Amino acid sequence: MSDNDAISKQEQNQESNQENEKEQTMESLMGEYSEDFSFQMPVAGEIRDGIIASISGSQILVSVGAKSEGLIVGKEFEAIPEELLATFEVGKAIPVFVVTPHDQDGNLILSFVRAVEEQSWIDAEAALASGESFESTVVGYNKGGLLVPLSTIRGFIPASQLSLSRRLTMTGETPEAKYKSFVGDAVTVCVIEVDRERHRLILSERAASTETRDQIRDKVLEELAEGEVRKGRVTSLADFGAFVNIGGADGLVHMSEISWDRVVNPTEVLKVGEEVRVKIISIDRERRRIRLGMKQLEPTTVDEYIADHKVGDVVTGRLVDVSREPAKVELGDGVFGFCRLPKPAKSESKPAAAAPAADVSSLSAMLSAKWKQGKTQSTSAPETARSGQIRSFRIAAIEATQTQKKIELDLVN
Numbered sequence: 001m002s003d004n005d006a007i008s009k010q011e012q013n014q015e016s017n018q019e020n021e022k023e024q025t026m027e028s029l030m031g032e033y034s035e036d037f038s039f040q041m042p043v044a045g046e047i048r049d050g051i052i053a054s055i056s057g058s059q060i061l062v063s064v065g066a067k068s069e070g071l072i073v074g075k076e077f078e079a080i081p082e083e084l085l086a087t088f089e090v091g092k093a094i095p096v097f098v099v100t101p102h103d104q105d106g107n108l109i110l111s112f113v114r115a116v117e118e119q120s121w122i123d124a125e126a127a128l129a130s131g132e133s134f135e136s137t138v139v140g141y142n143k144g145g146l147l148v149p150l151s152t153i154r155g156f157i158p159a160s161q162l163s164l165s166r167r168l169t170m171t172g173e174t175p176e177a178k179y180k181s182f183v184g185d186a187v188t189v190c191v192i193e194v195d196r197e198r199h200r201l202i203l204s205e206r207a208a209s210t211e212t213r214d215q216i217r218d219k220v221l222e223e224l225a226e227g228e229v230r231k232g233r234v235t236s237l238a239d240f241g242a243f244v245n246i247g248g249a250d251g252l253v254h255m256s257e258i259s260w261d262r263v264v265n266p267t268e269v270l271k272v273g274e275e276v277r278v279k280i281i282s283i284d285r286e287r288r289r290i291r292l293g294m295k296q297l298e299p300t301t302v303d304e305y306i307a308d309h310k311v312g313d314v315v316t317g318r319l320v321d322v323s324r325e326p327a328k329v330e331l332g333d334g335v336f337g338f339c340r341l342p343k344p345a346k347s348e349s350k351p352a353a354a355a356p357a358a359d360v361s362s363l364s365a366m367l368s369a370k371w372k373q374g375k376t377q378s379t380s381a382p383e384t385a386r387s388g389q390i391r392s393f394r395i396a397a398i399e400a401t402q403t404q405k406k407i408e409l410d411l412v413n
Contacts, residue, residue: 035038042066042108050096055088055166062096062110070096079113095119113152120151124194124201133190133208137355141179148187155200157189161204168248171231171275182338216248221285224249228280229297234273235267244278245293250299251290253278259295260302260405261334302405305335314412319389327385329393329409337407339393341385385411 040066042048050062050070059073072080076099080088086194088094097114126148127134136155140147145158159167159178170178193202224230224246232246241254255263263269270276278292307313317329317337326338385391393409400406 004108021116042070042101044098044100046098048096048098049120050094050110050208052088052090052092052094054090058198060088060112062094064096064110066108068108070098070110072096072110072112076109076111079111107200117152120153120176121194124150124153124155124191126193128191131190133188135186135188135277137183138185138187140183141175143175146179146182146187148203150203151193155189155191155201155203157187157203159207160204161192161202163205163209163211164206164213165209165211165219165248168216168245171233173275213248217250217288220247220249221283221288221290223247224280224283224290226280226282230278230280231275232278232292233275234270236272236284237270239265241269242266244276246278246290246292249288251278253291253292253294257281257293257295259289260298272375301332301334303400305332306398306400306405306407309395309398311398313395315393315395315409316390316394317409319385319391322385322387326408331407336391337395337409339411340408341411 013072048064050064053061053063053069056059056265059071059077061069062072063069094112095115096110096112097118099109099111099114101108103109134150137149137150138146139154142156145162146155148155148157162170166182172178189203189205190205190208191201192207193200195201230246231250232244234242235245235250236243241252241256242258243250244253245251255266258266258269276294277297278294279296280290281293281296282291283289284291315331317331319339320328320330320336322341326340329337329339331337392412394412395407396410397408398406399408
């Protein structure tokens with residue numbers, strides 16, 4: 001091989017090596033550029049961390065690591081709550097949702113509200129998967145239950161998923177009567193259903209609660225006070241009275257405490273499931289017993305009668321039942337007193353002679369006869385008391401307490 005051929009081959013090898021180096025350098029640069037390009041190019045629907053670059057009255061410029069900043073503008077800007085917008089400042093980190101990588105003007109359009117909502121759905125799905133509970137606040141209600149937010153998503157607790165204690169304290173028939181008092185309450189719930197497409201988030205307070213009926217009852221017993229008036233619901237009826245649940249604890253309304261009127265059987269005036277108002281008469285925390293009354297809350301004419309009369313007053317009444325002791329006396333519409341009637345005295349004396357026939361031929365004789373008749377009656381034995389008689393009575397005593405209103409009478413001969 002000649003020297004010229006050797007030099008020519010060496011030059012060809014050098015040129016080939018240079019071309020290979022150029023190709024490797026270009027591939028390397030393209031790879032780096034490709035990696036950098038794929039990292040920086042936003043994708044619609046993704047959530048990114050951004051830094052606020054500038055804020056104006058109608059838009060927010062956010063740096064998300066792309067070639068140019070993205071915009072939160074138009075309805076996406078207006079959707080940000082004013083109180084939250086007031087906390088934004090240049091340099092603050094915020095999450096953003098990529099609405100579109102480039103609009104018709106080539107701008108990267110972002111959304112803060114959608115980013116927060118999307119993150120809320122992600123958190124909801126994570127909570128559903130883990131079964132963990134979280135704390136929130138009741139913000140509203142509808143006909144079926146309570147509304148509770150998870151971040152920006154409004155969740156729903158159906159009535160069947162409320163805690164036992166909350167269900168036991170519910171009263172009324174309308175949604176307002178049942179749920180309004182719970183608005184503002186702190187609540188611990190867990191997620192039991194997530195459906196993004198239907199925008200449906202179902203929560204359960206019952207599943208997150210560990211309370212038992214005994215714990216609820218003991219808590220209610222501690223909170224109750226004698227003399228309080230509470231709403232409750234009739235849970236069962238017996239011959240001797242009615243059981244009423246008040247906030248998780250059952251109390252007894254004895255038949256005598258149901259009404260001022262005579263009640264033969266509680267089923268005459270009450271039914272299971274009925275909502276009633278009761279007064280706490282007494283509490284036995286050791287034995288876990290609550291004595292309740294209903295008649296104390298009834299408007300009654302007995303109160304008016306007692307207010308208008310005093311001990312010593314002479315009143316008129318009708319003997320209703322003299323077979324009992326004391327005898328029952330009707331003093332007015334729905335007002336009764338009780339009188340211990342004197343026992344008839346045993347006497348062997350002859351009956352008083354009938355008054356002589358009077359000469360009524362003149363006015364003076366007529367008056368004389370009337371006087372004699374009256375005198376004869378005044379010395380005779382008192383008339384025997386019989387049911388149905390209208391008689392005069394003197395009020396001997398008045399008892400008016402929260403459990404009893406009683407008027408004791410003496411018969412006036």
